[in-house]
Amino acid sequence: MREDLINRAKQSLYWIGPPVVVFALVFALWEISVRVSEIEPYLLPPPSRIIIEVVTNISEYCLNTLVTMGEAIGGFILGAAVAIIGATVMYQSRFLERGLLPLAILIKVTPIIAIAPLFVIWFGFGLLPKLLIAAIITFFPVLVNCLAGMRATSSDITDLLKSLNASKFEIMIKASFPNSYPYLLSSFKIAIPLAVIGAVVAEWFSGDRGLGSMIIRANNNLDMPQLFGAVFMLALMGILLTTLVLYIEKKLLFWHDSQKVENDIG
């Protein structure tokens, strides 16, 4: 029991130790160079100023972080759901794949910075344009990866199922779709930070809540500590969400090569 606890502590230290050291060094270097070169705080504030700013206004920062995180997660779920449905439709036939892929690419290549103001005109200042922007930016990587994962199913397994006269639907449910999980999780790792960016960009054009709005306000007031504070919170959010995906990946893909560390006696 005690040994187990020590092992766990060792394990956490193994993962948390290196990034903590790196960040501490970066911040120390930043702090020292700003102070030595006497750069004005309205150009580049030292990390200590930023941390004081965040701590003194912690409730405001937390509220805005939650708003942006909600938009990003909501948009991510919406975009991923549509992408997964799209991928399963495209998996049914090469015809549908050829037909729908250009549409998906069109959505992908349209710069969100260009359509964000348009969405404000169409959908107003509320939650909807933010969700949609985050969803659009999530859509493409999830779609492409989900489809690639389903197509990568072992032909031996599909042959086996076909030799038993399994229906197309059965083959998809039993083999192809679960086979795409590793690909899906990889795409989530890409899409989650993108969804956060989408939500922030959408906030630049509308609304007064969220970290994106905070950045715009700080920029207008030349309040650099606040601007950096918001960016810090965004970075923290990104780390939190990515860690969450990594955790889900570890639990869900225990069988996959990417998660294999030990247990392999083959």
Next chain:
Amino acid sequence: MNNRIEVYNVSKSYVSKNGVENKVLNSVNFVIKHSEFVSIVGPSGCGKTTLLKIISGLLPPDSGTVVIDGDSPEISQSKKHIGYMFQDPALIPWRTVYDNIRLPTEVNKAITDEHYRTIEELISLVGLNGFEYHYPYQLSGGMRQRVSLARALSINPKVLLMDEPFGSLDEITRETMHYELLELLDKTKPTVLFVTHNSTEAVLLSDRVFVMPKSAAGAMKIVNVNLGRTRSEKMESSVLFNQLVNQVRSSYKCVKT
């Protein structure tokens, strides 16, 4: 209930990317009797796997017919009469041993047979007691192939098609698997078509060995293995056994040139 595999005048050719037609099977004919074990031996690329895919109905022949227990391959598929085993165990990595073996009974549910063996019985038949809830990545190569065998047998197939099932196993594991397979088939008695390029393996397991020609133009040679159904390790060193292996090997060489 004759469980026969009948192949009449089956031909198949592939057209390669540069437009050249490549004939792999040219009017192949044979009949495999009820509960008979037949091996097909031949060099790589001679169409062994293609033949198995045609028999199982996964691939349509250009011409000719296949009859399994009186039905076409498509009907045999829908009745779940075909057991299939590959060189790769092809297990589903996110399913346990138990759930992998159960897979064939989960699909095409219109056909369920009260004669199906229970999963527990299959697990003990292939000697994997205690490993029911292990995942494929936790098993050795030989154990994975045992799961694959149990899975193929889970629907109590009338015919069992095996495509170099032991090809990727090490020598020691393969030797034990041979006798385990024979013992299992003695209990389940399906008709077996076994593809291999190992002459010794073919003679050890089979009632008859078909030697495929290297090119489709050649003729298939048949070697009868008159060793009786019970095989033993002692037999492997007998004169007759080695004569038969040499016979397979020489017809292999003879059709090759």
